[in-house]
Amino acid sequence: MVKNNHFKDNRRQLDRLLRSAPLPADGSRMAELIGYAHTLTRLENTVVVISDMQRGESRIIAGGFGVTLGLTGYDSEDSIWEQRILELMLPEERENKFIAELRFFHFVRHLPKHRKSDYYLECILRFILEDGSNINVMHKMYYVYDDENENVMYAVCQYSPIVSDLKCKSRCVNSLTGETIDLASTDNDGILSGRECRVLSLINDGMKSAEIAERLHISIHTVSRHRQEILSKLKVRNSIEACRLAMVMGLISQ
Known part of the structure; x- marks a missing residue:
């Protein structure tokens, strides 16, 4: 299933x-x-x-x-x-x-x-x-x-x-x-940027936007922008779909 x-x-x-x-x-x-x-x-x-x-x-x-x-x-x-x-x-x-x-x-x-x-x-x-x-x-x-x-x-x-x-x-x-x-x-260059892959990897680890912002020393607004870019580039509806697809494609580790 x-x-x-x-x-x-x-x-x-x-x-x-x-x-x-x-x-x-x-x-x-x-x-x-x-x-x-x-x-x-x-x-x-x-x-x-x-x-x-x-x-x-x-x-x-x-x-x-x-x-x-x-x-x-x-x-x-x-x-x-x-x-x-x-x-x-x-x-x-x-x-x-x-x-x-x-x-x-x-x-x-x-x-x-x-x-x-x-x-x-x-x-x-x-x-x-x-x-x-x-x-x-x-x-x-x-x-x-x-x-x-x-x-x-x-x-x-x-x-x-x-x-x-x-x-x-x-x-x-x-x-x-x-x-x-x-x-x-292929290394999938051009699908997601290095920073977007990092953000998605942290999302996959269960971290919230505020925690990601603190970890990467960026603003919550920047994290939100990365989230939207990730969904747009992968053409998925939510972070769960994005993480699953990114793992299948080797963009982030499981």
């Missing part, structure tokens, strides 16, 4: 991150992506999910691999999350997927605008087939930005059977240079 709650928390956080900016409708862009997805599924038998951040819905285009996964007839979702595909994953894999996507979001968020589209996410996930057997699946995720390369308009996810070894569980790939970054081994 605890793991399931963690999964739901991470899903809510990503939902708030990705859908935070209102965007104009762009039917031509969606049509272009659907055409791309149909071509890709014909060539690679893959499964492609296109999530529309403004409308909060997804289109699923499944090639032959979709039949293997039992996704026949699954072509849309009233959510930016592909629920039937998520249900095929082992519980810990759902958690791993959302943590990887949260790390990726923060990684590209700090890139210059002209470089954001250069990167995509790669993860290995384990799925459970109808006969109870497991299969390793390569999950790739791409963000499609608005014309200013500022806000995410669509997320395009691709699911395919593993065809090569990937030594790390998730990584960020530069599609121009082939550069790869193991997201699990």
